[in-house]
Amino acid sequence: MSQSFIRVKAGAYRTTDVSGQVFQLVEQYKQTAKGGYVTVKNGSKFPGFPEDIRVKVDGMTAYEFVTEGDFDGVVTALDSDVQAAVNALQTDEERMEEIAERFDMLTEMTKACVSGDIRAMIVSGPPGVGKSYGVELEIEKATLFDTIAGRKLRAEVVKGSATPIGLYQTLYKYSDENCVVVFDDCDSILLDDVALNLLKGALDSGKKRKISWLSESSALRREGIPDSFTFNGSVIFITNLKFDTMKSQKLRDHLDALQSRCHYLDLTLDTMRDKVLRIKQIAKTGELFSDMDITDVGQDMIIEFMNENKMKLREMSLRMAIKIAQLYKSFPNNWEKMAKTTCMKSA
Numbered sequence: 001m002s003q004s005f006i007r008v009k010a011g012a013y014r015t016t017d018v019s020g021q022v023f024q025l026v027e028q029y030k031q032t033a034k035g036g037y038v039t040v041k042n043g044s045k046f047p048g049f050p051e052d053i054r055v056k057v058d059g060m061t062a063y064e065f066v067t068e069g070d071f072d073g074v075v076t077a078l079d080s081d082v083q084a085a086v087n088a089l090q091t092d093e094e095r096m097e098e099i100a101e102r103f104d105m106l107t108e109m110t111k112a113c114v115s116g117d118i119r120a121m122i123v124s125g126p127p128g129v130g131k132s133y134g135v136e137l138e139i140e141k142a143t144l145f146d147t148i149a150g151r152k153l154r155a156e157v158v159k160g161s162a163t164p165i166g167l168y169q170t171l172y173k174y175s176d177e178n179c180v181v182v183f184d185d186c187d188s189i190l191l192d193d194v195a196l197n198l199l200k201g202a203l204d205s206g207k208k209r210k211i212s213w214l215s216e217s218s219a220l221r222r223e224g225i226p227d228s229f230t231f232n233g234s235v236i237f238i239t240n241l242k243f244d245t246m247k248s249q250k251l252r253d254h255l256d257a258l259q260s261r262c263h264y265l266d267l268t269l270d271t272m273r274d275k276v277l278r279i280k281q282i283a284k285t286g287e288l289f290s291d292m293d294i295t296d297v298g299q300d301m302i303i304e305f306m307n308e309n310k311m312k313l314r315e316m317s318l319r320m321a322i323k324i325a326q327l328y329k330s331f332p333n334n335w336e337k338m339a340k341t342t343c344m345k346s347a
Contacts, residue, residue, distance in 0.1 A: 007066045010311050011057040017272035018055055022066055026052060029060045038063060058311050096281040099274065102267050103134060109265060110138040113234040114180055120203040120262030123238045128317020129269050129278050132184050132238055139182060155180040162186045164194040168213050171202050172225050179233035187239055196254055202235050203261040242266065275316040276307050282318060289325050302328055305336060312344045
């Protein structure tokens, strides 16, 4: 009899989030008065789980069918994350402190990039957890006097898709020793061989980083950009991809090459619990709703609402917290109903 395997997009076994995990399917989705679930096996490969388990999910769209090869790879790669999630000795407060330390480390390493002490860094983490915020804040500080003096900025944050020639032009623009260029959500660079090789050149840890454009280009001629130059600036590449768990061997080889060239900071927010705690951690500092005049009681209500509905929300992120807070402030008597309608996935 053939076996089927599924990846859980959003689901939990008891109180443990298993989003992103792959299991062998035993029985398709069932709906009960207490909620829906899907029955899977091979749970014992995860620390603390029995062999057969029922994973709580919100409908059949909460999981997808994958191959047996996906099962073998994901279990090996994510065992440590599951172990962290089921470790009863680590309290929410302890985990929030760890998360805060990671983001403090990101800020300090960004400062080192600005000063030129660190020349290349890759930052990996899920969308919507604020990984760009601290980096952008340090870039703003670094360019403050440039802005006041009306001179060329020595740093820039580039967002979105970047073509190979656009990447080459940007690297040339910020190739001086005191320059920093941040690529935020530019994952398309990793999927283009030409752009990827340019990025490898910029991230190289060698003393001399020479970058070349070997094709004829009228755009470069018009702007007076040479077909090769030495890159002396610093690069920060911010991505949603988790390099350690990529399945494509070709892409994995490229990502390994990038990791070997520079510092790689994984923010380790891999579970739903981590994302909820990240939101709580930011709220605790008073920064999350600082401009919205929301009381501590209201803040607690919003976060508790998100925690209770974490498997139904379209995403668990700081952006979602702000959206729900806007509804809380605009519709004080009806905000929960409004949030369920506008912020949750369709059944």
